[in-house]
Amino acid sequence: MTAQIAPAAETDIAQWLEEQTDKSLLRFLTCGSVDDGKSTLIGRLLYDSQLILDDQLASLQSDSRNRNVGEEGIDFSLLVDGLVAEREQGITIDVAYRFFSTDKRKFIVADTPGHEQYTRNMATGASNADVALLLIDARKGILTQTRRHSFILSLLGVKHVVLVVNKIDLVDYDRETFAAIDQGFRAFSADLGFESIVSIPVSALRGDNIVTRSERTPWFEGQPLLGYLETLEVGQQAQDRPFRFPVQWVNRPNLDFRGFSGTVASGTVKLGDDVLVASSRKPARVDRIVTMDGDRAEALAGEAVTLVLDREVDISRGDVLAQPGRVPDYSNQFQAQLVWMADEPAYPGRSYLLKLGSQLVPATLTDLKHRTNVNTLERSAAKNLALNEVGTVTLATDKPIAFDAYGENETMGGFILIDRINNLTLGAGTISFGLRRAQNLSYQQFDVNREVRARLKGQTPQIVWFTGLSGSGKSTVANLVEKRLTAEGRHAYILDGDNVRHGLNKDLGFTDAARVENIRRVAEVARLMADAGLIVLVSFISPFMNERRIAREIAGDIDFIEAYVNTPLDVCEARDPKGFYARARAGDIKNFTGISSPFEAPEQADIILEGATESPEAMAEVLYRKMVER
């Protein structure tokens, strides 16, 4: 491992510079509880990558006297613990950013505090991180703070977690201790939606498994920490999502030029593209993509440009330009997860300023549905949200705003709440979904309604939402139930992958975003069918709790039964009716649920069918009785 390699001669400089600019960037944060050694770890990463400069090293050695030092006689935490107050107290009280690069990658590190009252800073660091390093003291194992931080990481959509089991030297490099912590964390975080979890035993003070694999942990077969960070693939998700362009500033140098300056939040925009204004739904075409370096043919996600449109449309700061057909929600009510960051608690009924992208509007906290205990993930009723608490809330803005769910678009779904008097940032929220009743579209009120249509059919519309692994038996059970209902003269319909993936949703792939959109559309179709009076059986893997929650929400007041076909992975894999598991194991199918993509088992299914022990007929019978009894 060497640090940045200097070019050998001036003739190489062009190529060398190109390599520098073409490097990818990884942003990671370190979190964990006090004294787990976060700052020491970062200092160690910098030191071992030979990135500490001579004058820094000299000042470090002089500062390290009278402190706990490693074999090199250096207290590495001094490199990152910047503020004088912190150095005196020996704790980190704010987010510090560090920059380093190796010959493979550039890194921005956010060092975030573990002290309980500073959890808000961790959320800050997490909001811009691709990966989180979660430190655990090997002697102490998983603590309350570890759980809280894991939950906040999950809330802010951090997909990759490295469990850094630090101070492994102090437990004599014990393999069992490491394994127990690893397993405990995986069990705890199963529902948190992390795409990857990797555990590494390290001693930040002594340098074990930081840059090179340590001989003192011969039982550890994974990559050392730096190697992992250098090679981790993080997706370019924003690029593949629908086009969003929040207008930041209207550019009018003279009467002949009117451009809209902003940064492409997601997707791409090309010359001649049709766009819609999210608020007015007025269409326009992109005439020019202006930059000081000349006009562009296209702009990518993350690029700051100025768009000129082909016609006069009323657009100002806060407006969002979007791709026709895939426009964001435009509404004044939504449900969100809220992290409270202020001493003064949040109360339902209070009014705040809400900032989302370049939109700034007054907003009222209309309902606090529940508080989530960040240590146990249990939900409970609450009258307010105090500092560092997390809750599920609904908010109503004074005028409609354009937004997407945070899971689909972080820029369009992440917001802050600001105090209207002292202007402090009070909390940060992630939008879960818009509330239907608020949508500024006028739904036609028909005299012929669901009740009338259902009565005509002599049945109560229902949506049965199956969830379970591929091969668990969902479709088999759904077929049996449909046959029975049809035999009884009732009108049922099965929505499954075969009739939806090949038609309505054939434009969708299997990324997480596409899966969520897939489920959203299916849920909408199911609702329409139920509205038409049908009994709808939806048979999709639907692995994510979130999407099932969305489906239930979309169903609104329609009877909704979540049926979990609980067939263990090994049984499904042994059946493998379509040969998918074999191909997924071979790496031919990516993002395959259970193999390379998580399945989040329901916590509150309305009915659980034991696919390993019961026959399809028996399961169909149980489900049928449940449907009738409702």
Place this chain on the structure above:
Amino acid sequence: MTSKRQALTHLERLESQSIEIFREVAASFERPVMMYSIGKDSSVLLHLARKAFFPSKIPFPLLHIDTTWKFREMIAFRDRMAEEYGFELRVHTNQEGVANNINPFDHGSSRYTDIMKTAALRQALSAGQYDAAIGGARRDEEKSRAKERIFSHRNAAHAWDPKNQRPELWRVFNTRINPGESMRVFPLSNWTELDIWTYIHAEQIPIVPLYFAAKRPVVERSGTLIMIDDDRYRLEDGERPREEMVRFRTLGCYPLTGAIRSNAASLAEIIMEMQASTTSEREGRLIDSDQAGSMEKKKQEGYF
């Protein structure tokens, strides 16, 4: 630009994020100002500001705090840039300091800096009633800067309270302030020194010639090479300036700015030299090493 690009490069990303910050300032504040220190970071800042608002001109003035001890080449460069790019340049000097003949020799670097830079800055910001001041500080420069927000709140006395910073999530910036308060804004927060140089190289941004090695008259004071820019410098007995090939990694007041011996006369050579070097950038500035935590103290008092 070709249409084959799949993702932005590191520098394109940094550039876009900085531009976004500039636009946020222009859209959210009544009376913004951009600090212009004439150094290489200021050159990058100026370039980004021009890009952010193109084809409009930069919609706010640039402010230079002139201590009267800047290198002469810096002042010439400043005036040339203002003329070439047509931005509004405002220059402020602490006249009280001038009247009292405050200088780095009689008053020490700490007191001199306090009066001619920090106090001068406070005067200028108050007089201009600026509600946002854009600066070129980077988080990689110094430990206390590593914790600064991109939008960093200042109370009515221009002071920074590091324990009461607003959380800054995603790229959603809380730009709200009350009357009398102000915001310091740092569009280069996430740039490193290497990023600055590679960007200057890639975009061919003009910088003060002092960054390039040339024969210059210097004296050596306790290991630091000082360029004798005019006859106000007080030489000690027997001390005589000698011509050496030197350049500067950072620019400020000439009696307080150390040069390095170097033959790097082009950007490529500077970058090569920098990659081989093992000392960090601010070492050439004498003011930081006066006392431990000195930068943080200055910042709390209003220094950039």
